[in-house]
Amino acid sequence: MGKVHQETADGKVVACHQLITATGERMADGLLDGFVADVTAGTLQKLLQDMVSMRRIDAEATALQRQGELALWPPLLGQEAAQAGSAHALQAADFVFSTYRESGVAYLRGAKPAELMSVWRGNNNSGWDPYTLNMATPQIVIGAQTLHATGYGMGIVLDGGGSLAMAYFGDGATSQGDVHESMVFAASFQAPVIFFCQNNHWAISEPVGLQSTLPLAARGPGYGIPTLQVDGNDVLAVLAATRWAAERARTGGGPSFIEALTYRMGPHTTADDPTRYRGVTELEDWAQKDPIARLQAYLRSQGIFDDDMEAGMSATADAAATELRQACIALPEPAPLSVFDHVYVTDHPVLDRQRRQYQQYLEQFAAAGDGSAS
Template sequence: MIQLVTATGTRVSHPEFDRWLEDIDAERLCALYEDMVVIRRIDTEATHLQRQGELALWPPLLGQEAAQIGSGRALRSDDFVFSSYRENGVAYCRGVDLTDLLRVWRGNVSSGWDPFEINMATPQIIIGAQTLHATGYALGIQNDGADAAAITYFGDGAVSQGDVSEALVFAASFQVPVIFFCQNNHWAISEPVGLQSRVPIADRAPGFGIPALRVDGNDVLAVLAATRIALDRARTGGGPTFIEAVTYRMGPHTTADDPTRYRDANELEDWAAKDPITRMEALLTHEGLFTPELQAGVAAKADAVAKEMRAGCIGLPEPEPMDVFNNVYSTPNSQLERQRDHYSRYLATLAGAEGSN
């Protein structure tokens, strides 16, 4: 497993990976730290909003900040992202509007944003399906002769789904420019990763003919370097790459989950010592960069983002009952129109009943 920054913040030299980080100077190192703090604050604020009844559900990313920021900041604007429901940090890197991040979880819309405005598909709830979407999109890139890439994110639990295996077969067969980015957070809801994978997940990819990298997912520099390597391979005709970022889901699967029912507290304590943000703070301290000015600036940015997101969430207008039929299909559909008509007449009967009272 590739590691460039230890849990205590010590920078480790690596002959192959270091050259992919030559542009990461003090300013960019601090920017990566800010990103991780900000998305943790986004995650915390959204969790609070759910607990306060403002959101129906929220999938926390607590503990996975380095995996998402390291990979997200490696991408170009013309690369396309296909994510699961937990990659809110990657969405932040893509420039998603903070209010759009919450719309679907508040139940106001069926989808959060226009995918083509930020080159990121809206979150996929069906486990593993996004890997097929990414592979198909990458084939389109290949046919266009472009040098962009597609990247798809999924968890360790998704690798047991047939969709992921099918996507790997197709991507390898046609050597399309796609990156399979597995965030191994050790828990598929309540099922531990060791139960479904007797070997490291990255070891599966070579069996499909896809090269793999296994990195410390709590090390933002290792993730950044690995993603850049995979992107370079994709852009230069080298085909797909599988990255396993070994990290840990420190919170619940979603806010409807109680991880204390299946997870040992000692395990959580062990992984808390590998916290990606604490690790980055230690690295910045070693480099003489973790100054009071940096800390104050980052805290102010996180507060501002949280305030903007909360205001946007609470300020969302309530949808009208008939809005449920909007934006379901891109073209008229007779079955949907029939449902719309039936529901409209049903609502009219309710209005009539209220009037009679």
């Protein structure tokens, strides 16, 4: 069966659902198999291409930061399957509320390269129009997006249903009160929300074992929320689990909680040095569970992937990375006073005063002839 079991501190067992093992073997799962029965070879190849492109874009963004072109970048290396599998289960009308790490989800929702880069380059307060992608711009405050998703989900119920809200968050966010409050409200009002926890095992420098003595999936039932723990490096299992939750949400079943067990292969952000708090063997162990390598192994075993296809996917990913770099460097420098734009819908006296004061500050440099106010 496609389940890996984890024993909790009180001796209870949590089943971690899996469809493709780390070595590329297809497993059966009584719950999840039905949700991917329609998946074709073409769909699997598309999932692989998306993961390869996401990894290449992430590597390029990291390089841009190291070269001084970005102020910061939160890498997603190792979490491609969790993001690609879940994103492919969503419909265009569903609304996504993410952290700063779901750049892969944004890419699959249609975010343009410049829109992925502008916040991290410091050129804009947000990357994209949320109503174009049906995806809110990244939330920096840990866990706050779960409240937004629950509120949006409650609005869906009042409007008659049909779509859902998706809240992404990490294992560290589960220690935040916002996450617990949002799950209480979602359960009480049967809001169509998917709480998607990417348990990447490290909340910056703190391991998940210090966050919870139980698997995080054991928390959902306490709120009355059906829960699945899934192998987050298995893109097919993630797709199936998210489809399971989406079906519940769209048919009036209320919220679901998914814990996707994955691993952050890189730093928390490019300002972080993970070698200071985790061992080499841990990284090596998780490298053997790489989400891209396992899907490649499975596709090769089925005769639907070869070296030529691998080269083609790499070329496509390289082209996406080139486009990303060019778009990043070409971003226009914002006018200094534009920092006050779009803060409020209507004029606000405090903001107006701050704008005048900043204008006066800039004019001092203009008077000195150094052109800093331009």
